Amino acid sequence: MLRSYHIALLFILAAVSCRPLETVWTFPASDDREISIQGYLHGRDSIHSVWCSYAKADGAVEAADLDVAVYVNGKLVDQPTSTPSDYPYLHPAEYTFKAFFSPGDRIKIKAGDACAAISVPEPPDTLYTTMNVSKGLDGVSRVKFESKIQGNGYYRIDLMATVRGFNADGHLVSVSQVTGPSQLFSLDNETTVQSIMVPLSGLKLAQSVKNTAYLECTAIFRISAMNRELFTLFNTWAEDSTEDIFSRFADPVHFPNNVQGGIGLVDVTSEVERSFTIHANIK
Amino acid sequence: MSHFLIILLCLLGPGSAPRPTFQEHINALRERFDVVFVYDADLDPGEEVLPGELKSDSLEGCLDELLSNADIAYMVRGRTVVLFRFYKRDTLHLYHSAIRPAMIRAERVFRDTPGAVPIEPMPQMPQLLGESDPLKLALLSPGIVPAAEGSASIIVRGGEPDGNLILLDGVPFYNSSHLMGYLSVFDDDAISKIRLYKGHFPTRYEGRASSVIDAEGRDGADDRLRGSIGVGILTDKLLLEGPVGKNTTFLISGRFFGLGILKSVFKVFEKYGDYTFYDVYGRVTHTFSERDRLRFTVFRGNDHMRDTLVSGQWGTTLASAAWNHRFSSSTEATTTLSYQHYCSSDDNFSSSIQDWRAAFDASSHMENSHTLRWGGGYSYRYLTPTTTITSHHPVHDFSAYGEDEWRKGCWTAVAGIHINLYAVPGNAYFTAQPRLFLQYAPDRWRLFGSAGRMVQPIHALTSSQTVTLPSDLLVCVSGNVRPMTSDQISFGAEYNGWATVTAEAWVKRMEGVLEYKDDRLGHVVSGYWQNNVVSGEGRAAGLEIAVSKQPWFQLSYTLSKSMRRFDQIDGGAWFPSSNEHRHSIVTTMKQDITKHFEIRELWIWISGGYITVPERYSFVMTPSGQFKQRPVYEGRNNYQLPASHRLDISASVHFNGKHSQHRLTAGVYNVYAANNPTFATLWYKQNPNPSAPDLLSVAVISVFRVLPSLSYSVRF
Numbered sequence: 001m002l003r004s005y006h007i008a009l010l011f012i013l014a015a016v017s018c019r020p021l022e023t024v025w026t027f028p029a030s031d032d033r034e035i036s037i038q039g040y041l042h043g044r045d046s047i048h049s050v051w052c053s054y055a056k057a058d059g060a061v062e063a064a065d066l067d068v069a070v071y072v073n074g075k076l077v078d079q080p081t082s083t084p085s086d087y088p089y090l091h092p093a094e095y096t097f098k099a100f101f102s103p104g105d106r107i108k109i110k111a112g113d114a115c116a117a118i119s120v121p122e123p124p125d126t127l128y129t130t131m132n133v134s135k136g137l138d139g140v141s142r143v144k145f146e147s148k149i150q151g152n153g154y155y156r157i158d159l160m161a162t163v164r165g166f167n168a169d170g171h172l173v174s175v176s177q178v179t180g181p182s183q184l185f186s187l188d189n190e191t192t193v194q195s196i197m198v199p200l201s202g203l204k205l206a207q208s209v210k211n212t213a214y215l216e217c218t219a220i221f222r223i224s225a226m227n228r229e230l231f232t233l234f235n236t237w238a239e240d241s242t243e244d245i246f247s248r249f250a251d252p253v254h255f256p257n258n259v260q261g262g263i264g265l266v267d268v269t270s271e272v273e274r275s276f277t278i279h280a281n282i283k
Numbered sequence: 284m285s286h287f288l289i290i291l292l293c294l295l296g297p298g299s300a301p302r303p304t305f306q307e308h309i310n311a312l313r314e315r316f317d318v319v320f321v322y323d324a325d326l327d328p329g330e331e332v333l334p335g336e337l338k339s340d341s342l343e344g345c346l347d348e349l350l351s352n353a354d355i356a357y358m359v360r361g362r363t364v365v366l367f368r369f370y371k372r373d374t375l376h377l378y379h380s381a382i383r384p385a386m387i388r389a390e391r392v393f394r395d396t397p398g399a400v401p402i403e404p405m406p407q408m409p410q411l412l413g414e415s416d417p418l419k420l421a422l423l424s425p426g427i428v429p430a431a432e433g434s435a436s437i438i439v440r441g442g443e444p445d446g447n448l449i450l451l452d453g454v455p456f457y458n459s460s461h462l463m464g465y466l467s468v469f470d471d472d473a474i475s476k477i478r479l480y481k482g483h484f485p486t487r488y489e490g491r492a493s494s495v496i497d498a499e500g501r502d503g504a505d506d507r508l509r510g511s512i513g514v515g516i517l518t519d520k521l522l523l524e525g526p527v528g529k530n531t532t533f534l535i536s537g538r539f540f541g542l543g544i545l546k547s548v549f550k551v552f553e554k555y556g557d558y559t560f561y562d563v564y565g566r567v568t569h570t571f572s573e574r575d576r577l578r579f580t581v582f583r584g585n586d587h588m589r590d591t592l593v594s595g596q597w598g599t600t601l602a603s604a605a606w607n608h609r610f611s612s613s614t615e616a617t618t619t620l621s622y623q624h625y626c627s628s629d630d631n632f633s634s635s636i637q638d639w640r641a642a643f644d645a646s647s648h649m650e651n652s653h654t655l656r657w658g659g660g661y662s663y664r665y666l667t668p669t670t671t672i673t674s675h676h677p678v679h680d681f682s683a684y685g686e687d688e689w690r691k692g693c694w695t696a697v698a699g700i701h702i703n704l705y706a707v708p709g710n711a712y713f714t715a716q717p718r719l720f721l722q723y724a725p726d727r728w729r730l731f732g733s734a735g736r737m738v739q740p741i742h743a744l745t746s747s748q749t750v751t752l753p754s755d756l757l758v759c760v761s762g763n764v765r766p767m768t769s770d771q772i773s774f775g776a777e778y779n780g781w782a783t784v785t786a787e788a789w790v791k792r793m794e795g796v797l798e799y800k801d802d803r804l805g806h807v808v809s810g811y812w813q814n815n816v817v818s819g820e821g822r823a824a825g826l827e828i829a830v831s832k833q834p835w836f837q838l839s840y841t842l843s844k845s846m847r848r849f850d851q852i853d854g855g856a857w858f859p860s861s862n863e864h865r866h867s868i869v870t871t872m873k874q875d876i877t878k879h880f881e882i883r884e885l886w887i888w889i890s891g892g893y894i895t896v897p898e899r900y901s902f903v904m905t906p907s908g909q910f911k912q913r914p915v916y917e918g919r920n921n922y923q924l925p926a927s928h929r930l931d932i933s934a935s936v937h938f939n940g941k942h943s944q945h946r947l948t949a950g951v952y953n954v955y956a957a958n959n960p961t962f963a964t965l966w967y968k969q970n971p972n973p974s975a976p977d978l979l980s981v982a983v984i985s986v987f988r989v990l991p992s993l994s995y996s997v998r999f
Contacts, residue, residue, distance in 0.1 A: 016680045025922060025981040026895065026968060034915075051910065055901035058970060059976065060912050091910055092902045182906070193476055234906050254895075254916050256902050265916055 032056070035063060035114040035262035038092065042232065043101045043120055043270040052082070052111045053092035055263055063111075064093035072099055073109040103270050116263025121225040123270040124151040124187075127156035149187070149223060154270075157183045161219035165212040174209040184234055214281045221274045230267035232256040305333060308349055315504070316342045316403075317476045318359075322366035322491050324933075326355065335930065338944040340937060341405060341920045345832060359833070373685060397688070397697050397720045398483030398733065401497075404471030406996065407951040409885050409931035410546030411465065413992025414517045418449075418467035419457070419900055421496065422873060425429070425827035425839035426789075428864045428889055430963040432927055433952075433987050435460055436469040438862045439481050441791060441823025441845030442769070445743035445799025450497045452580040453567070453617075457625040457636055457741070457757055461560045461586055462517075462540070468584045468599070470510055472522045472996075473536040473564050475501035482773040483720040483733035485688035486699030487644055487658060492739040492769035492793065502568045503532035515994035518765060527567075535565040539585075560586040576607040587646060590733055595629030616645035616658075633669040634757045638662060638759075651690050654790050659683035668744075668756040668812055678740065678759050679706040686718070695722040705740050709762035714738045732774035739767040742797045744812060758797075766816065767795035775827075782832040793821035798849055821860065841867045847919075858893075858919045865890040866926075879938055884932040891924030896981050903948050921979065927959035943999040952990040961986040 038052035052063040064084040078097035085091060101107065105120045126149055149155065158179075165174035193254050236255050257263050292919055303311070333353075337345040346357045346364070358365045390541055390940065399725050402424075406415040411433045418435045430436035430444045438444055449459045451469070459468050469477075480488065480495040503524035513520035522536035540560045562584030569577045585598030603621035610616065615734045619642045626635040642660035662680040686699025697720040705712040718735035743758040760766050775787030797816045825843030830836075845860040852858075868888040875881045897914030933950030952957070960983035968978045 019756045026978055032899075035897065037903060038910070040904065040908070051902065051904065053902045055899045055915055058972060060902045089912075167812045226728050232901075239907055255901075255913060263511075265904075 014231065029102075035066065035110060035264075036060065036092070037111050037114055037116050037259050037262060037266055038263040039109070039116075039266040039267040041101070041104070041107070041266070043241075044269060046100055047096065047098055049094050049096045050080075050109055050111070050266060051092035059089055060092070062088040062091060062093040066112045067093075067110075068095045068097075069110045070097050070099060071106075071110075072105050074108075101268060103106050105171050107266075107268060111262070111268055114259050114264075115177075116259045116264070116266035118227060118266060118268055120192070120256065120268050121153055121227060121270050122151070123225050124149045124153075124155055124223050124270045126223060126272060126274065151187045151225065154186045154226050154228055155184070156223070156224045156226065156231075156234065157185075158222045159219060160222070161217050164216045164218075165209050166214055166216065168213040173212055184231060186231065214279055216277065216279050218277045219275065221276065222271055223270040223273075224271045226267040226269045227258075227267050229256040229258045229265050233265055233267075292857045298488070303333070303335070306335065306831065308333065311319065311983060312337070312342065312345055312349075312364075315475075316345075318342065319363050320366060321851070325874075326366055331466065336939075336942075338937065338939040340946060341834070344937075388428045397695060397722060397731075398480050398485065400479040400481065402477040402479055403497070404474055404477070406946065406994075407883055407935040407948060409736070409883060409952065410763060410934035411952050411987065411992075412517045413515050413933075413948060413950050414466055414890065415471050415499070416467050416995075417469050417471045417474055417477050418876075421477075422887070423480060423786075423837060423839065423869055425829050425841045425867075425869070426481055426843070427479075427494075427823060428841075428862075428867050432959050434464045434656075436464045437494075438864075439494035439861065440771070440825060441790060441821070441843055441860065442793075443796070443862065444775060445491030445741070446491050446739060446769070448488060448491035450495070451582060451601070451644070452498075452500050452578070452603055453605065453619050454580070454601055454640070455624060455638075456601075457623070457638075458597060458598065458627065458743075458755075460597060461562065461584065462558070463586075463588070463734065466517070468519060468562050469498055469723065470522075470536050470538050470562070470564060472513070473500055473524045473534060473566075473878065474624075475499050482771065482787065484718060484735055485656075485697075485735060486684045486701050486718050487656065487705060488742065489682060489684075489738060492737045492767055500566045501534060502566065502578075503534035505532050509999060511996055511998040513994065513996040515767045516992050517895060519678060520996075525762060530570045533565070533567045535563070537561065537563040538984075544630060548722050558587070560584070562681050571820075574580075574609045578605045579603070580605075595627065596701070597627030598625070600624045604671070613649070614645070614647040616643065618643050618993060622896075625757070627757075628669075632756065633667075634755065635667045635669075636721045636757050637665045639664075652689055654688040654690075655686070656671045656688070657683075657685040657710040666757060666759050668758050674812070675762060676707065676759055680704070680740070681706070693723055695724070696720065703738060703740075703759050705762055705766060707759070710836050712740075712760055712764060712766055714768070722849045727779045729777040729779070731777070732772075732773075734772045735770075737771075739795075743769070744816065745800065745857050758816075761813055764797070764813055764816065766794050767797065769793045782836070785827075785829045785831075787827045788825070790824040790829075791822065795848060796821045796849075798847070798852065817849045817851045819852070821845065821847045823860075827861055834871050836870075836944075838870045839868070847978070853919050858921075861920050861924075864892055880934070880936050882932065882934050886929070888926060888928040891960065893920035893923050894981070895919055896922040923985065924960050924963055927957065929953040929957050930955055931958060932990075940997075945998075946993075948994050952992065953988050956988040958983065958985040959987070960984070 029183050031058045033054040036053045037050055038247045039048070050068070052068065053060045054063045062085060064082040069079050077099045078093040080097040082093040082095050084093070100118045103120050103122045106117065107120065108115060108117045124202070128249070161178050163176050164172055165180055167173050188213045193279050256265055258265055258267070312318065313320060334348050337348050339345045339348055339579045340357065344363070350357060355366055375903040377609050402420050404415070404418055405420060408415070408420060409502070410416055410419055410442050416435055418437070421437055422429060426440045426620045428438050430438055433847040436444045437447060439447060449456045456468065460466065462469060477496060477498045480497070481493070482892045484495055501525070505526050505748070508523070508525035510521070511524040518540050520536065520538045520540045520864045522534070524532065524534040529885065538561060540558070562582065566582045571577065580601070582599065582601040582605045585596060588594060601621065601623045603619060605617055605619040607615060607617045619640070621910065623638040623641045627633065634662070640660060640662040642658065644656070644658035646654060646656045660682050664678040666678070666679065668674055668676070681704040682701065684699060684701040685695060688697045689695070697718070699718050701716040701718070703714045703716070705714070716736045716738055720731070722729060724730070724732040740760045742758050744758055758764070769791060771789060771791040773787055773789035775785060777783065796819050798819060799815055823843065823845040825841055827841050829839040842865065844865065845863040847860050848855060848857045864922040866888070870886045872884045873881060893917050898917045899915050900912050902910045902917045903913045929952070931950065931952050932954055933948055935945065935946060935948040937946045939945070962984045964982055964984065968980050
């Protein structure tokens with residue numbers, strides 16, 4: 001009875017007191033527009049893309065009419081072009097170019113009056129990387145990677161693996177692609193060496209296949225060095241909850257910007273990879 | 284709970300306490316309300332006209348009860364109560380015209396430390412959900428605004444919410460809030476007095492830049508076992524106090540959010556979240572002799588939250604021992620040892636601080652109108668702010684201070700200096716904080732001015748301006764983060780006539796203000812918080828005017844401006860602080876309908892704070908290579924929210940049982956349902972262009988509208 005009274009009272013309180021959203025300010029309509037350049041370039045690739053659009057008050061729209069030029073160490077290497085699409089509000093215009101990058105190279109991308117200038121970061125030194133197999137309380141084998149990394153900058157670790165299951169006769173019974181969670185971290189002058197543990201998830205499914213006696217796991221362990229702005233952007237996306245109805249109470253997130261005369265973010269990563277193959281008995 | 288209450292009341296039963304004498308009543312009131320009495324030694328009305336117990340919660344109410352049948356009148360001026368005999372009503376008029384100015388001077392002799400604004404716990408005041416919170420009463424003083432609607436976190440004179448030194452029995456709190464900042468940890472039943480300093484800071488205080496809030500717990504009753512029980516919408520409270528042997532008293536109080544009505548909400552919506560909090564305060568005082576007194580204080584408070592967005596907890600454990608020794612009638616010293624552990628954590632972040640402290644404070648009243656205060660201390664703090672990586676920050680804090688207070692005629696002058704040495708790995712910061720206060724108080728007037736510096740080595744890096752979250756990081760000076768300093772000059776005047784009118788102007792300059800480089804996002808950007816903060820400067824100025832006729836009426840107005848500048852934000856341009864509220868008006872009124880029934884009103888009007896709003900939309904690439912449209916922000920704090928205002932009313936009935944005093948308080952928060960912005964958020968309106976995204980808007984959510992409350996307490 002007491003609880004019913006409480007609930008009824010609180011329902012009344014909530015109904016009379018909480019007021020839905022009241023708009024107090026709306027962005028004014030304007031024809032002003034700003035060039036936006038976006039691009040994640042990978043040092044290991046030779047074909048790259050940047051995407052250009054116009055940032056406007058009533059929504060971003062593709063910018064396929066820009067003069068784009070790509071410079072490496074001050075030398076013009078390409079002048080890509082783009083073609084307009086049928087859905088300009090859904091996707092920015094893509095400009096594809098060919099270039100080779102080495103650590104320390106200065107890359108400049110001009111699009112109209114906007115310009116992004118970045119340096120190719122030094123890849124990290126991996127002092128060692130190991131892969132360990134252990135059995136959990138549930139009897140399922142787990143694989144963890146541990147890498148000791150030396151550097152001074154911003155990094156991301158990606159772990160991708162192909163897991164093959166074999167029966168007792170050595171016949172292949174399953175193949176699955178599994179990944180570890182991406183991890184972002186930074187090293188600075190005070191802490192230049194960091195040990196990172198990355199668990200490989202998804203092995204439970206591979207081990208659940210009938211007649212599986214042992215697994216063969218071939219994993220690629222990739223460490224990408226990046227500049228601070230891209231590192232911030234990745235974290236920003238982790239924090240972004242614009243599409244979450246509950247995020248209305250959260251303070252807005254700010255996406256980083258490194259484009260002069262416009263907005264957006266262009267960055268390039270340098271990667272090192274280590275690959276491993278390990279066999280694990282699951283019986 | 285209600286059954287427990289009834290059983291406890293029955294257990295109280297009839298008692299046989301003897302009728303207190305006039306002197307015992309005076310002593311009890313002096314202890315209870317921390318006031319000084321001035322009266323002739325032969326002023327005794329006789330026991331036959333005195334009541335058995337004083338049941339009112341207010342000083343004036345108790346004095347009314349005490350003197351209702353005696354030919355004695357009283358006058359309350361600040362913390363001084365003057366009692367005088369009168370035989371005819373006409374003589375009272377004579378008294379007002381001839382003797383009162385002399386009394387006003389007498390009051391100043393007894394007045395508290397210069398610069399202090401006493402905050403008296405007032406359970407009768409209308410407050411959010413009827414939960415009496417003495418910290419929120421600080422808002423009645425001009426120059427102070429809440430950090431958010433309904434919040435117990437305050438912003439003092441253009442400072443930051445983390446710039447307030449909040450002390451309990453002399454030990455600083457690192458987080459003094461419950462319920463995400465909407466309630467402070469102070470239970471007014473257990474607090475005897477709170478002093479707020481916002482202009483002149485006594486030299487013994489250091490560690491925060493904006494204000495000092497010094498709360499002193501109450502000693503337990505020394506005559507018999509007493510207690511109180513409170514039941515409210517938000518919390519249930521229990522307090523017990525009494526003597527243990529001849530020279531020892533104890534007091535223990537606890538508050539629990541888990542039995543109250545609001546807890547039922549969380550049970551109903553359990554799958555979406557849960558919230559619990561509690562705090563327990565204990566104090567044991569032992570008097571060895573007239574010269575020596577020992578006090579132990581323990582406090583434990585904890586909040587635990589779980590919802591769809593975040594789960595976490597935070598809490599404080601505190602223990603202190605203070606030994607007061609009186610060397611002579613004019614010289615005394617207090618030695619304090621304390622330990623405090625504060626920790627907070629959520630799914631991703633945690634913050635912990637352990638603080639070991641030893642302090643010595645001495646004062647000596649000289650015959651030549653000088654009062655010397657001096658002391659020193661050592662504190663060892665160990666902070667471990669944790670984001671993706673835990674960092675460890677040991678801080679050794681050495682401090683010493685000296686102060687001379689000189690009073691001569693109408694003049695009062697205080698000069699002192701506090702020096703600190705903060706030793707951290709790789710660096711050491713030496714700071715000197717000079718303080719000066721000057722006052723000239725002829726008759727009804729008082730002119731005063733002060734200048735001083737405060738230094739702040741601790742910062743709270745918050746992820747939300749509106750509420751306190753477990754992800755807030757407590758950080759301190761480090762090898763490359765210097766202490767924050769705040770220099771303030773203020774001057775003002777006060778006139779004591781029919782009412783008290785005070786005007787004060789102040790200007791403040793801050794160095795070493797910390798801010799996230801990437802606004803509220805910085806705490807997730809890197810494992811090392813130092814890489815994500817920038818240090819800048821701030822400036823603020825204001826004018827405060829207050830008119831009061833205590834305890835019936837008070838009106839205060841504040842005009843202030845607060846700006847910030849950081850080299851790495853907005854190209855080094857000045858921008859308004861998010862805590863700036865240009866105008867604020869606060870009025871309170873009290874009406875005694877009958878002897879046992881009073882009504883209080885509180886009306887507040889505050890200019891809106893500043894938030895950052897976007898300029899346009901842009902495509903932003905996700906880590907997986909897709910594109911989404913997101914708002915683009917340029918400039919910091921580029922939009923001012925609408926003003927907030929509200930009227931709160933409470934009605935309080937107090938009545939007496941045979942050995943108990945009861946109080947029933949009903950109130951309504953925000954009576955006329957003003958749409959005050961509790962939260963500001965982004966919202967999307969439909970775009971006339973159907974192929975374009977919705978239009979971005981700023982919307983406010985008003986949570987606290989027409990919130991009724993009911994609370995009941997009984998003292999026995």
